[in-house]
Amino acid sequence: xxxxxxxxxxxxxxxxxxxxxxxxxxxxxxxxxxxxxxxxxxxxxxxxxxxxxxxxxxxxxxxxxxxxxxxxxxxxxxxxxxxxxxxxxxxxxxxxxxxxxxxxxxxxxxxxxxxxxxxxxxxxxxxxxxxxxxxxxxxxxxxxxxxxxxxxxxxxxxxxxxxxxxxxxxxxxxxxxxxxxxxxxxxxxxxxxxxxxxxxxxxxxxxxxxxxxxxxxxxxxxxxxxxxxxxxxxxxxxxxxxxxxxxxxxxxxxxxxxxxxxxxxxxxxxxxxxxxxxxxxxxxxxxxxxxxxxxxxxxxxxxxxxxxxxxxxxxxxxxxxxxxxxxxxxxxxxxx
Amino acid sequence: xxxxxxxxxxxxxxxxxxxxxxxxxxxxxxxxxxxxxxxxxxxxxxxxxxxxxxxxxxxxxxxxxxxxxxxxxxxxxxxxxxxxxxxxxxxxxxxxxxxxxxxxxxxxxxxxxxxxxxxxxxxxxxxxxxxxxxxxxxxxxxxxxxxxxxxxxxxxxxxxxxxxxxxxxxxxxxxxxxxxxxxxxxxxxxxxxxxxxxxxxxxxxxxxxxxxxxxxxxxxxxxxxxxxxxxxxxxxxxxxxxxxxxxxxxxxxxxxxxxxxxxxxxxxxxxxxxxxxxxxxxxxxxxxxxxxxxxxxxxxxxxxxxxxxxxxxxxxxxxxxxxxxxxxxxxxxxxx
Numbered sequence: 001x002x003x004x005x006x007x008x009x010x011x012x013x014x015x016x017x018x019x020x021x022x023x024x025x026x027x028x029x030x031x032x033x034x035x036x037x038x039x040x041x042x043x044x045x046x047x048x049x050x051x052x053x054x055x056x057x058x059x060x061x062x063x064x065x066x067x068x069x070x071x072x073x074x075x076x077x078x079x080x081x082x083x084x085x086x087x088x089x090x091x092x093x094x095x096x097x098x099x100x101x102x103x104x105x106x107x108x109x110x111x112x113x114x115x116x117x118x119x120x121x122x123x124x125x126x127x128x129x130x131x132x133x134x135x136x137x138x139x140x141x142x143x144x145x146x147x148x149x150x151x152x153x154x155x156x157x158x159x160x161x162x163x164x165x166x167x168x169x170x171x172x173x174x175x176x177x178x179x180x181x182x183x184x185x186x187x188x189x190x191x192x193x194x195x196x197x198x199x200x201x202x203x204x205x206x207x208x209x210x211x212x213x214x215x216x217x218x219x220x221x222x223x224x225x226x227x228x229x230x231x232x233x234x235x236x237x238x239x240x241x242x243x244x245x246x247x248x249x250x251x252x253x254x255x256x257x258x259x260x261x262x263x264x265x266x267x268x269x270x271x272x273x274x275x276x277x278x279x280x281x282x283x284x285x286x287x288x289x290x291x292x293x294x295x296x297x298x299x300x301x302x303x304x305x306x307x308x309x310x311x312x313x314x315x316x317x318x319x320x321x322x323x324x325x326x327x328x329x330x331x332x333x334x335x336x
Numbered sequence: 337x338x339x340x341x342x343x344x345x346x347x348x349x350x351x352x353x354x355x356x357x358x359x360x361x362x363x364x365x366x367x368x369x370x371x372x373x374x375x376x377x378x379x380x381x382x383x384x385x386x387x388x389x390x391x392x393x394x395x396x397x398x399x400x401x402x403x404x405x406x407x408x409x410x411x412x413x414x415x416x417x418x419x420x421x422x423x424x425x426x427x428x429x430x431x432x433x434x435x436x437x438x439x440x441x442x443x444x445x446x447x448x449x450x451x452x453x454x455x456x457x458x459x460x461x462x463x464x465x466x467x468x469x470x471x472x473x474x475x476x477x478x479x480x481x482x483x484x485x486x487x488x489x490x491x492x493x494x495x496x497x498x499x500x501x502x503x504x505x506x507x508x509x510x511x512x513x514x515x516x517x518x519x520x521x522x523x524x525x526x527x528x529x530x531x532x533x534x535x536x537x538x539x540x541x542x543x544x545x546x547x548x549x550x551x552x553x554x555x556x557x558x559x560x561x562x563x564x565x566x567x568x569x570x571x572x573x574x575x576x577x578x579x580x581x582x583x584x585x586x587x588x589x590x591x592x593x594x595x596x597x598x599x600x601x602x603x604x605x606x607x608x609x610x611x612x613x614x615x616x617x618x619x620x621x622x623x624x625x626x627x628x629x630x631x632x633x634x635x636x637x638x639x640x641x642x643x644x645x646x647x648x649x650x651x652x653x654x655x656x657x658x659x660x661x662x663x664x665x666x667x668x669x670x671x672x
Contacts, residue, residue: 001464002463002464002465003464004415004464004465008439053652053653053656054658079340080524088424088650088651089424089444089446089648089649089653090648091648091649091650091653094663095653095658095661097527098528101526102526103526104524104527104663105443105445105456107441107443107444108420108444109441109442116441116442124459127463128337128338129346147652188416188440188441189439190437190439191434192434193434312425312427312430312431313430314424314425314427316483322390322431325430325431327430327440
């Protein structure tokens with residue numbers, strides 16, 4: 001049973017369990033502070049393929065393969081896979097997953113897609129539509145650079161607020177298993193914009209959406225930030241996180257003491273030249289499906305909010321001078 | 337309650353009702369055989385905007401506005417909107433819907449998105465996650481031409497199998513209302529490819545996915561084509577429909593006597609120069625949300641299968657020489 005809580009939140013009575021998770025990342029991510037927690041490292045940016053786009057598909061393929069292996073199940077035991085990425089027409093997912101032959105539902109929430117996929121999988125499992133559902137996301141530094149910014153060979157100089165797209169993929173399997181980390185509540189975001197137009201400052205563009213969704217959730221559930229061990233955003237990074245604190249403080253909500261951001265966690269920004277930090281569908285996907293779920297499984301974390309943000313623009317809308325609308329979806333993951 | 341039927345189909349016990357629907361199309365679509373059934377015609381390709389992309393967003397905005405008006409409800413009574421389009425990063429939807437402030441879940445199934453959205457909305461309504469959910473899709477001839485093929489000004493010559501992207505949008509509202517046309521069963525597709533690489537022959541690329549999903553559905557439900565008043569595909573058009581008949585005949589299934597295709601219905605191909613017929617997210621969206629649901633409401637149709645197909649490629653994957661993976665999602669819409 002799913003019940004509506006307040007205006008924007010839903011609660012899952014059975015609480016679908018995350019019965020498997022896996023992450024696959026590139027070389028740079030493996031050299032960061034979370035390096036040891038990833039399940040597989042692919043050192044070749046092309047992963048033996050001809051193009052970066054094909055390589056990104058391989059990352060998704062590998063992440064799903066790894067999660068099936070870790071969970072000890074076969075692809076045909078997964079009833080649905082909710083997948084998404086940042087490539088035009090989401091081809092990272094469609095080409096990456098074709099061989100698994102799993103009923104496929106493409107999701108587009110930009111960098112919020114991992115949270116969106118978790119919500120979808122939870123609703124499908126809780127309602128009986130699926131006995132097992134998976135969600136997966138990916139991004140790739142090289143395919144993102146040439147699609148969103150410049151060809152790799154151009155060597156464009158980056159602004160200080162620019163992000164570094166994570167090369168990686170994360171995948172979860174959800175089942176009604178009544179054990180381990182599970183999805184307790186979820187809030188689907190509304191599209192927000194405060195008029196930011198700078199595509200090299202996505203953190204600022206996405207902060208209003210994160211603030212709105214977190215406020216919706218706290219209002220709906222009558223809980224407060226300190227009720228949670230961790231409030232984890234996707235890729236707001238330094239600028240966006242500060243803006244988020246500021247926007248929420250205006251509403252009387254202070255998350256600064258237990259907030260962290262996947263984009264800030266994945267790289268060592270003093271040693272690794274990644275400017276404002278990590279971003280991309282694969283950022284929150286790979287961090288959730290390594291360090292975070294490892295910590296939940298070990299009991300170091302027991303009750304967290306995972307709120308991934310996405311910038312719903314395209315290079316076309318940016319070059320046409322439009323502002324950057326954004327969204328944040330949230331799930332409350334807690335141990336039984 | 338949602339129950340699983342066979343390997344790939346789900347059944348909705350309460351059967352969410354389509355309590356509202358609306359369609360908005362461009363001039364050429366209004367001049368076709370279904371012209372009188374659309375709710376609104378926008379004669380200006382730019383709809384007063386600066387760009388074709390902004391115009392496409394306006395079509396979605398107008399379709400949602402029209403459905404709210406027809407159903408006599410306000411935007412804040414819709415708990416979720418499932419939306420998608422063909423523009424890179426699905427900006428037709430994100431920019432079109434921002435003003436409604438409805439919790440937003442972006443879907444990407446290419447031209448299958450209307451069927452995917454109906455499945456999502458049905459699962460959310462049936463499970464109690466939503467009391468009302470909407471789904472909307474759009475496409476625009478001019479924004480699609482310049483993104484997928486050539487700039488409009490170039491005037492490229494089209495092959496006989498080339499499609500004509502429909503300028504239009506369709507939107508449905510689903511509620512647990514126990515009346516009128518409702519969603520009884522659904523089959524989510526698996527990604528299929530028989531190796532077609534010709535981006536000017538999408539019908540051929542998508543036929544295998546349609547065949548697979550229809551076969552899954554007939555197997556799972558132990559029903560046969562003649563149990564339905566109409567088997568409606570999205571935009572297979574002439575070439576794809578013939579291939580679909582052929583592929584299904586090999587499985588002992590004959591749908592030729594009660595099959596039609598939105599891409600064949602929307603234009604008068606003798607009088608209108610649209611080559612192989614209509615295509616795009618807005619094709620199946622606008623045809624379903626006009627002629628088809630009008631005929632269901634009047635009782636002329638009572639039990640149909642709506643199987644929309646999508647080609648999950650991008651211009652990048654095509655130029656890299658990849659084949660065109662495709663998918664088909666199916667819903668069984670029937671009158672109570």
